[in-house]
Amino acid sequence: MQECLYSASSGDSVLFIEDGVYGATSAFKERLRDDLSYFVLQNDAAARGLSACLLTGQCQPVDYSGFVELTEQADSVCSWF
Amino acid sequence: MKSCNEMNYSIAIYGGPYSDQASLSALHFARALLKREHRIQRVFFYHDGVYNSSALVTPPQDEINVPTQWQTLASEHGIELVVCIAAAVRRGLLDEKEAKRYSKSSYNLAEGYTLSGLGQLIDASINCDKLITFGA
Amino acid sequence: MSELLIIFRKPPIGTSWAREAIDLALVGAAFGQQATLLFMGDGVYQLLSNQQPDQVEQKGTQAMMKALPMYDIDQVFVCEKSLSERGLRANLLDFECQSISQASLQKLLNSHRQVFNF
Numbered sequence: 001m002q003e004c005l006y007s008a009s010s011g012d013s014v015l016f017i018e019d020g021v022y023g024a025t026s027a028f029k030e031r032l033r034d035d036l037s038y039f040v041l042q043n044d045a046a047a048r049g050l051s052a053c054l055l056t057g058q059c060q061p062v063d064y065s066g067f068v069e070l071t072e073q074a075d076s077v078c079s080w081f
Numbered sequence: 082m083k084s085c086n087e088m089n090y091s092i093a094i095y096g097g098p099y100s101d102q103a104s105l106s107a108l109h110f111a112r113a114l115l116k117r118e119h120r121i122q123r124v125f126f127y128h129d130g131v132y133n134s135s136a137l138v139t140p141p142q143d144e145i146n147v148p149t150q151w152q153t154l155a156s157e158h159g160i161e162l163v164v165c166i167a168a169a170v171r172r173g174l175l176d177e178k179e180a181k182r183y184s185k186s187s188y189n190l191a192e193g194y195t196l197s198g199l200g201q202l203i204d205a206s207i208n209c210d211k212l213i214t215f216g217a
Numbered sequence: 218m219s220e221l222l223i224i225f226r227k228p229p230i231g232t233s234w235a236r237e238a239i240d241l242a243l244v245g246a247a248f249g250q251q252a253t254l255l256f257m258g259d260g261v262y263q264l265l266s267n268q269q270p271d272q273v274e275q276k277g278t279q280a281m282m283k284a285l286p287m288y289d290i291d292q293v294f295v296c297e298k299s300l301s302e303r304g305l306r307a308n309l310l311d312f313e314c315q316s317i318s319q320a321s322l323q324k325l326l327n328s329h330r331q332v333f334n335f
Contacts, residue, residue, distance in 0.1 A: 203248045
């Protein structure tokens with residue numbers, strides 16, 4: 001997460017998926033730069049018991065269709081794992 | 082919901098089934114792509130992702146069979162399932178030809194999957210509109 | 218401008234990521250793609266000199282790294298911050314590489330459509 005946020009350019013979108021969704025919890029909200037847009041895959045969050053009250057409001061929940069939409073809009077997509 | 086521009090996608094998977102979520106995430110993502118009327122040209126399996134291509138995968142009855150799911154999706158939608166030959170052979174995933182080449186008594190690459198070089202991953206990144214990676 | 222950017226973020230030896238990432242760089246070059254390499258995070262450990270992979274019966278990636286110029290791969294960058302966080306300096310590294318700031322690193326990512334992250 002650190003390396004992803006370090007490398008992102010202003011205006012980029014960041015989607016948290018799989019175990020990455022823990023990065024979308026309120027505990028890490030100080031790390032989120034305010035010049036990026038954040039999304040969290042709700043299927044992965046729900047699977048891990050991360051209900052809305054545990055997630056930071058800065059992350060907009062999306063489903064797989066929303067995931068696809070984000071990739072449609074992006075010039076290039078890079079996965080950080 | 083129909084997307085405005087149909088695009089040509091490829092997917093790379095680096096995680097093995099059952100030990101890693103990568104392949105399942107990629108399956109969900111692939112189905113969502115098709116629902117939005119995009120085309121998937123190729124799924125490329127690299128690193129431990131090559132384990133997805135084993136014909137001998139035998140999960141308990143109440144769990145999904147990941148290789149079978151890919152086979153079904155691929156045959157229904159004309160998707161190539163390409164497995165990195167170097168990564169696969171090292172890990173004991175062989176097709177009939179490689180089994181002969183290395184004098185092995187059996188082979189285990191599932192039907193619908195093809196062993197090929199890493200060049201196929203490079204090719205996908207050059208020639209597809211998007212290459213989406215599911216890591217491990 | 219280079220076409221292909223490969224990011225190395227995992228330490229060597231413990232897993233096969235380093236080897237499989239450099240394999241991809243060489244194949245990319247063989248396919249006529251101008252490749253740029255970026256080492257960041259724990260991936261900077263791949264650059265340390267005096268690695269003796271044979272101590273644990275491995276081949277390591279040193280020989281492949283040394284072969285990079287033969288594949289016309291001469292753009293090798295290392296994240297300055299990753300080095301300093303790990304108490305490393307460029308003179309401890311085995312390879313010619315250019316250490317870069319966050320701004321240049323972001324520009325590097327931005328200028329490539331094909332990015333492979335290992």
